Amino acid sequence: MPLFGIGTWQYNDTATEEEVVEAFRMGYRHVDTAAVYQNQAGVGKALKKVSLPRKSYFVSTKIPGGLNSTGTIQALNQCLAELGLDYVDLMLIHFPASFDGKGGPDSRKQEWMAMESWAKTGKARAIGVSHYCKHHVEDILAINSVPVAVNQVQYHVGMGTEGGAANDDKAWFQSHGILYESFSPLCGPCNPPDNKELITGPLVTEIGKAHNKTGAQIALRWLVQQGIPVIPKSNVAKHLQENMDIFDFTLTPAEMARLSAATKPPVGGGPSPFDSGDCGVNMTLVI
Secondary structure: OOOOOOOOOOOOOHHHHHHHHHHHOOOOOOEOOOOOHHOOOHHHHHHHHOOOOOHOOOOEEEEOOOOOOOHHHHHHHHHHHOOOOEEEEEEEOOOOOOOOOOOOOOHHHHHHHHHHHHHHHHHHHOOEOOOOOHHHHHHHHHHOOOOOOOOEEEEOOOOOOOOOOHHHHHHHHHOOEEEEEEEEOOOOOOOOOOHHHHHHHHHHHHHHHOOOOOOOHHHOOOOEEEEEEEOOOOOOHHHHHHHHHOOOOOHHHHHHHHHHHOOOOOOOOOOOOOOOOOOOOOOOOOO
16 A cells, blocks of 8 residues: 555546546556545546556545445445446445444444455455544454454644544554554645644744755655555645655654644544544444
8 A cells, every 4th residue: 555645535526537647647556535525437537547557556445334234235336336447455434334423333343244245255455444433443353354454534743642532543553453544634624724734834844944845745754654644635736746755855753753742733624533532423423
């Protein structure tokens, strides 16, 4: 799984196709989408247009949570049909319940087992979850026979403070061999002015000057230097290129510590496991 990729949330099919074509021509080889984004067809068109060998790139997508076994299989097959692919590299369950908060431990287990059976036919190289907290994953670990490969969550500078809910969960997932992956690594959907803190904020800007890098590159480097894959999105060619150019420098231990100690921007701007003290994913019914 490449440490950097391209996100597609909030882009329609046309915008997604243009973004992915441009990114892959620059050297990106990882794209992330989801059924709920309604742009998987755009991703598929872009992949056909760039015409690269299938084994040379990594595709991840997501199905909604809260589905029964039949609905799970239908959603999984629909993803492949829209993408125009025989398999995906990573398939995730988008939330630990339905988007309106219906679900629970039994539902999570049923959906996971259905996805396992589907993946074992060769249609997914790995499977995982998104927006899950520890107690949600514990439901899966009680019955799984296929590893939970990834948990895709909102995680960025400002959330890494020792003792914080996000950081404590990260350590737990890593101890169970589950890769943490960061969506919204620049806090783009966060409320103003937090949505600019990791681009033009004083901390990342100051550190960036020492490396001749932008604030965004510093924020992204903080993540990948911990082995956390990132999937920022952009439809601006300059930013696509900058987001990729984060592997020709190394943050010092002191700089990493300063970034890890940052308390802003906090999580916000979208559903996350860390929106409340009980890790309620904006849905207190998910227990």
